[in-house]
Amino acid sequence: MDFERYPLALVNWSGGKKGGYRQPFQEASGRPLDKQLTTPLVRKLSNWVESLLSGKPNTPFAVLLVGGPGNGKTDAVEGAVTEFDRQLGAEGQIIAQFETQYLCAKDELPPRRAVASFDELVTEDCRFFPEIRLVQDATEKEPSRPDESAESLLLEDLSEIYRGEYKGIFLGCVNRGILANTSALAIRKGDTELANFLNDIVAAASGGVDALECWPLGKTRLALWPMDVESLVAPLDGNVKNTVFHQMLEKTLADENWNQPCENKSDCPFCQNKILLEKKSTG
DSSP states (O other), X not given: OOTTSBTGGXXXXXXXXXXXXXXXXXXXXXXXXXXXXXXXXXXXXXXXXXXXXXXXXXXOSEEEEEOOTTSSHHHHHHHHHHHHHHHTTOTTHHHHHHHHHHOOOTTOOOOSEEEEEOGGGSOTTOSSOSEEEEESOTTSOOTTOTTSOHHHHHHHHHHHHHTTOOOSEXXXXXXXXXXXXXXXXXXXXXXXXXXXXXXXXXHHHTOOTTOOOBTTBTTSSEEXXXXXXXXXXXXXXXXXXXXXXXXXXXXXXXXXXXXXXXXTTTTOHHHHHHHHHHHHHHO
C-alpha cells in the first residue's frame, strides 16, 4: 500500500507524524500538502517584507506571532524568511544559513535564537541592520546560556527592540503565558518603562474588542499578530470559495494523489467522503 497517497497519507497529518509538526527549515516536516498554504498571515508577512525592503516609512522591524502550539507560527516565520530570501535575490543563501543552524544531531539542541546576515545584498542607505534574528520558540532556553531563564532571554530581546539597541530584523514566536511571565519579571526588576511595554504587548495580544492596535504596537518598532484571528474558512479576497480550507481540498481531493478506489468503494467511508467533498467544493 502507498502511504504517500490518500487515504493512507492522512496518517501523516497527525501530530505525532512528519506532517503534524513543522521543524524549522526541514522540508520533510510539517507540510503534509508539500507546500505552504496561503493564509491571510502569510500574505501579511509577505507584504511586510516588501514594505521593509522598499523603505516604506513606519514599517516595523520586529514581529511577534502570539499563540499556542500547533497554530502555524513556525511555518509563518519560515515563510517570511523565504520571502526575504526571494525579494532580496539571495538565491537561497539566507535560507541556507538558517537550515544549517537548525540541522542538529539527535543529542544536540538548536540555538534558541538563530541569526542570518545579508549585508552584501543591501545598499548603503538601508534603513536597518542587514540581519535577521529568529526566535522560533521563546519558551525554550538557550543551550549556551543554561543559567538564564526563557523569560529573562525574552526580556533581553524585547528590551533591545524597545530601546532601539537592536536595529536589525526580528521574528519571534511566543505564547501568552511567557509574555505574562516576562512582564512580571520586568516588574520585579523595577524596570517600569519596559514593564509597561510588556503589558501593552499582552493587552494587544488578547485579541478582544478593546485590544490595542497591534500592527504596529503604538509608535514602537514592534508588530504582533494573535494567531487566534487566523481562520481556515474565512474568505480570501471576499470570495467564499477561496479559503485556506479550499486550498487544502484542492490538493487533497485530486485523483492523482489517491490510491486506486478500493473494491468496496460504495461502502468505504474514505471513498464516499471524497465524493461528497468533491461535490461540496465544486458546488
